[in-house]
Amino acid sequence: MKFAFLAPVGVAVLLISGNSPVFAHHSVTALYLPDKTITIKGTLKEFLWRNPHSLFKVEAPDENGELQLWVVEGAAPTQLAADGVTRTTLRVNDQIVVTGRPGRASGDHRILLQRIERPSDGFKWQGNSAY
Numbered sequence: 001m002k003f004a005f006l007a008p009v010g011v012a013v014l015l016i017s018g019n020s021p022v023f024a025h026h027s028v029t030a031l032y033l034p035d036k037t038i039t040i041k042g043t044l045k046e047f048l049w050r051n052p053h054s055l056f057k058v059e060a061p062d063e064n065g066e067l068q069l070w071v072v073e074g075a076a077p078t079q080l081a082a083d084g085v086t087r088t089t090l091r092v093n094d095q096i097v098v099t100g101r102p103g104r105a106s107g108d109h110r111i112l113l114q115r116i117e118r119p120s121d122g123f124k125w126q127g128n129s130a131y
Contacts, residue, residue, distance in 0.1 A: 032101040032112040040070055040111070044094040049077050049087035056090070056116070058098060062109065072098050074113040075127045085125055094118050 028034065042060025056072035074080070077087070090096070097117040103110030115126040 028101070028112060030104075031110070032103055034101060036102055037099060037114065038102045038111065039097060039099045041097045042067075042070070042095070044090055044092055044096050045069065046092065047087070047090045049080075051076055054080060056096075056098070056113070058096065060098075068109045070098070070109045070111060072100065072111045072113050072116075074116075079127060080125070083125060083127070089123070090116075090118070095120060 040058060040060040042058045044056060045059050046055075046057040048055040048057075053076055054074040056074055058070045058072055059067055060070055062068045080086075095118065097115075097119065098111060098113060099115040101112040101114065103112075113127065115124070117124045
């Protein structure tokens with residue numbers, strides 16, 4: 001009888017805890033180099049306004065001058081919104097400058113966002129790189 005009661009409770013606990021953001025979050029230093037900063041200049045191809053982190057896809061040259069699609073991990077929408085950034089602040093084809101921590105895996109073209117600028121109108125956002 002106890003098993004008949006405990007099994008559904010155990011399944012419910014697993015389902016609830018499996019959706020917890022704590023399990024989904026990662027260490028910044030596991031994915032990005034904490035002591036290095038890079039800057040890329042390119043064209044915004046996609047801006048994903050989502051939790052737990054926004055994502056930017058930017059077409060920009062790599063260190064060899066070849067165009068690459070960079071994936072930029074940004075702040076959460078709530079953090080961006082607190083600084084006045086909305087889901088429509090940045091638009092596809094905007095020319096932007098991104099500064100941040102490069103990904104640990106060489107050649108994967110990932111950046112942890114620290115600063116983003118749009119020179120055409122002077123827009124700038126700078127945040128905490130340890131989100």
